[in-house]
Amino acid sequence: MGTVTTTQLRSMYEDMVTARYYEERLQEEYMEGKTPGFDISAGPIPGELHLAAGHEAAAAGVCAHLTDEDTVTAPHRPHHIAIAKGVDLKRMTAEIFGRETGLSAGKGGHMHLFDPDVNFACSGIIAQGCPPAVGAALAAMKRNESSVAVAYLGEGAISQGAFLESLNLASLHDLPVIFVVEDNDWAISMPKGRISVPQDGSKRAAGFDMPGVRIDHDDATAVYEAAAEAVGRARDGNGPTLMSVQVHRRMGHFMGDPETYRPEADQQRHQERDSIERLAADLEAAGVDEDERETIREDAHARVDDAIEWAKDQPEPEPDAALEDVFSNPPSGVTDEDPTPEFAGNGGADR
Amino acid sequence: MSDDEGRQATMSTAMVEAIATEMRDNDEVFYMGEDVADYGGIFDSTDGLLEEFGHDRIMDVPISETAYIGAAVGAAQAGMRPIAELMFVDFFGVCMDQLYNQMAKNTYMSGANVNVPMVLTTAVGGTYSDAAQHSQTLYGTFAHLPGMKVVVPSTAYDAKGLMHNAIRDDDPVVYMFHKRLMGIGWMPAPDGPKTAVPEEPYTIPFGQADIKREGADVTVVTLGLHVHRALEAAAKLADDGIDVEVIDLRTLVPLDEATILESVQKTGRLVVVDEDYRSFGLTGEVISRVVEAEPDALEAVERLAIPDVPLPYARPLENRVIPDSDDIEDAIRKTQP
C-alpha cells in the first residue's frame, strides 16, 4: 500500500493534463461572444461556469484508487473529478453545451452532471453532496459490497451543516466514505481566514473521532499515498476518513469573475505552484521522459478536442422535452412489479 | 408611480441607496451575507457599502446559512435591525428552519410579545441557464407560510421605497430581487427596471399594488421580471386595439386584493403571470381571491407559470418553461371576445 507505480503515475498525469486542457478549452469556448462586454447569456456554453485549473491533483490522486462501482459526489466545480472518475467525456461535454445527447439531455448542465455508469453525481448547493455519499456508503455496507464513496467539497463548505452532520453519521456507523476537502484558500471572494476556524478542514475530523489528514501542497503522489490509506481503511470496514488537500485556484471563481477582491500577489502565487509540473518531475525520476510525456499530453488534448467538436455538433433538445423526466415512473405511481430485494439483510456482517 | 423626470438609477443602485441611508441613520442596522463585503454582492446588492461601513457592519459570513440567518433572527429579537442575504433563494433549503419555524413564527408563538424586525434579501429568477438549483423564484413558498412579509420589486423606484419600508418594518420581511432586473453589467436588464429615483428617502407601504399600465380590456396581474414582459406584450397588443391593464403586485404578503378586484370589475378578463411553479401557487391564489370576492366578475381567465417542472439548463428547455412576452400575448388574446 502507498507506494505509487510508474503506471499509476502515468495514469494520474493523463487525468491531470486532460483536466487542465479541458478547462482551458472550455474557457475559450465559454468566452466566445462574451467579449468585450461579458453577457452571461451569450456564446455557445449556457449559464455559469466554474473551472478547476489548479485542482487536478486532488481528483487524480484519490480517484486513482476507485473503480466504477465506487461512488463520487462532486460540488459546483466538478469537471476534473468527473474526468478522473471516468465519466464519459463526450456526453459530459455535450451536457455542458446543453445538447440533447448530453449526460442529462441538457436538463442538468455543468453543475449537475450525473453518470450512473460510473456512479458519479454533483450538486451545486454547498456541501450537499456529502449526505448522499454517506448514503452510498451505507448501501454498500448493508449489501455487503466492497465499494466505497467519496464526497468532494471546497474549504468554504467545512462550516456547512450537511458536511458536519455527515461526518457524525459516517463515523457513528464506521461507513466506507472519504471526505475530500479541496482547499484553494478562497470561497468566491472570501479568504478562508475570514470564514473558518480552524482554517485546516481536516481538523474537523477530531471532533468526530475519525482520522483527518492534511496534504499541504498539491502533490499528486502525496495525495495518492494518503488516499491509498483512506480508501483502504474504508474498504476494510474500518470507517471514514477526512482529507484536506491544498490546491490552487488558477482562474476566477466563475468565468467572468473580475477578481478585484484578490491581491495580485495571491494570484501570482497560485499560478506558480503547478501540480502538473510537480508530477512531471516524479515521472521524470521514474524514467518517463519528456518525449513520452509529450505523447501523453498530445493524446489527452486530442481526446478533449474531439469531445468538444463532437459536442458542438450535437442537436439541441426539443423544447417540449422540458416537460419530461420529473418522475421516472408515470405520475400515477402505479408500478407493475414488486422490487426484488437483492441484499443479504445481515447489516453488512459479510462485507 | 415614479415620475419620469430626474436621476435615472438601476435597481441595485436604488436598493443599495436605501440600505446605506438606513445604516447611516440607525447604528442597529447591519448586513450579513456571503460575498457582500469586498465583492459587493454577487448581484450588486451591497455594491459600495463596504467602503463606507467597513467589515463590522457589512459582514462576510461563513457558508453556514442556518447559523448566520438564525443569528439575524436572534439579533433582531434583541432589538437590532439586521439584514441577512441568502445569495440565491434556491439555497433556502439549508436554512429553512430558521426562516419558517423561528423567524416567521416567533411573533405569533409569543402572542406578539416578541417581534423580529429583520430583512432577508435574496436573489431570484431564471433566464440565464443557471438550471434547477439556481433559477427558482419560490414566490409562492414564502408567501404561503404565514409570518413573513414578502416584497418583490420590479423597478428601481419601487426597490428603493420598498427597501426603506422593509428595514423600518417591525416584522420579518423577505425582499426578493430578480437578478435579471438589477442592472448588473454581465446580465443586461430589459428596458424598464431602470427608472427615475429621487435622491431623498421615501417609503412605499406594503400591500399597495401598482398599476404599471392602465387599460380597459383585460387585467394582467404579475410581479418582478414579468411586469416588464407583460408591458411588452401590452405594447404589441395596443396596435391591435387590445387595451391591457398591467398590475404589479409589489408585495405578496400583504396582497392588495382591492386593486385587483377593482381592475377586474372594469375589464372582466384576467391573466395572471408568474415565474414560480404553477400548482398550489400565486396564479391559483390570485384567481381564487377574485372568484371568492366577485364570483360573477370574470368572463375569461388565463394563467401562465412554470409548468411544474424544475428549471432546466439548456436554452430551448428553459425558454419553454418560463413565460415570455409572446406567451403573455397569446394568453391575453385567448381572453378576448
Ligand SMILES: Cc1ncc(C[n+]2csc(CCOP(=O)(O)OP(=O)(O)O)c2C)c(N)n1
Ligand atoms: C448553500 C449554498 N450557499 C452558497 C452557495 C453559493 N456558492 C457557490 S460556490 C461558493 C463558494 C464555495 O467555496 P468553496 O467551497 O471553497 O469551493 P471553491 O469554489 O473554492 O471550489 C458559494 C458561496 C451555494 N452554492 N450553496
Ligand SMILES: [Mg+2]
Ligand atoms: Mg475554495
